[in-house]
Amino acid sequence: MTSTPENSQKKGRPTPKRKEAQAATKVSSLAPASTKAEKKRSKDQARAARLLQRQAYLRGDENALPMRDRGPEKKFVRNYIDTRRSIGEYFLPIIGFVLILSLIPLSVFAVAGIVIMYSVLLFSIIDGFFLSRKIKAEVTERFPDKSTKGLGLYGWLRSTQMRRMRAPKPQVKAGDKV
Numbered sequence: 001m002t003s004t005p006e007n008s009q010k011k012g013r014p015t016p017k018r019k020e021a022q023a024a025t026k027v028s029s030l031a032p033a034s035t036k037a038e039k040k041r042s043k044d045q046a047r048a049a050r051l052l053q054r055q056a057y058l059r060g061d062e063n064a065l066p067m068r069d070r071g072p073e074k075k076f077v078r079n080y081i082d083t084r085r086s087i088g089e090y091f092l093p094i095i096g097f098v099l100i101l102s103l104i105p106l107s108v109f110a111v112a113g114i115v116i117m118y119s120v121l122l123f124s125i126i127d128g129f130f131l132s133r134k135i136k137a138e139v140t141e142r143f144p145d146k147s148t149k150g151l152g153l154y155g156w157l158r159s160t161q162m163r164r165m166r167a168p169k170p171q172v173k174a175g176d177k178v
Contacts, residue, residue: 060168068154069168073143077135077155079178082170086131088124088160128156 016024034042056064060075069078094116101113132152139148163170172178 058167058169060171065168071146073139073146073148073151074154076139076142076178077151078158078168078170079172080135080138081131081155081158082163082166082172083174083176083178084159085174086124086127086159087120088127088156089162091120091124091160092162094120124160128159131159132156 053064060078062070062075068074098113098117101109101116104110132155135152135155136148139146139151158166163174
């Protein structure tokens with residue numbers, strides 16, 4: 001290789017170190033660099049927005065509900081379930097009682113606990129079957145142009161939750177008319 005006068009000229013600056021060259025070519029992250037105060041303020045705003053969204057969801061605001069809970073027929077099913085008591089909502093406390101029974105070292109208590117648990121489960125399933133049919137009939141009567149697909153299971157699953165744990169929160173009291 002022969003050197004030409006063009007190639008022999010210096011570039012006029014020192015060669016960058018590898019670390020500096022890599023830092024210059026590295027793409028910055030997607031989020032802009034910010035101070036601790038900006039990050040904290042952003043986190044606080046996001047937390048406040050989530051809290052407001054959750055409160056709206058628990059109140060039952062239609063815009064805050066997920067798609068599975070939206071619509072007048074779903075609201076009717078929720079209110080229909082919330083006006084009645086069912087064995088399914090007592091299943092969890094009964095299981096707690098059965099757990100305490102199983103701690104007693106006598107086998108008669110363990111057997112009694114198992115019988116109680118499976119009896120409540122069976123009654124809950126039977127209640128859910130009849131409740132599902134009743135819900136579908138009521139929805140068909142009140143909303144003739146709407147589909148009843150999935151509404152029976154939706155209502156039964158809500159009826160198996162303890163009343164104060166339901167989301168959205170019950171908007172009617174037990175025993176009220178829908």
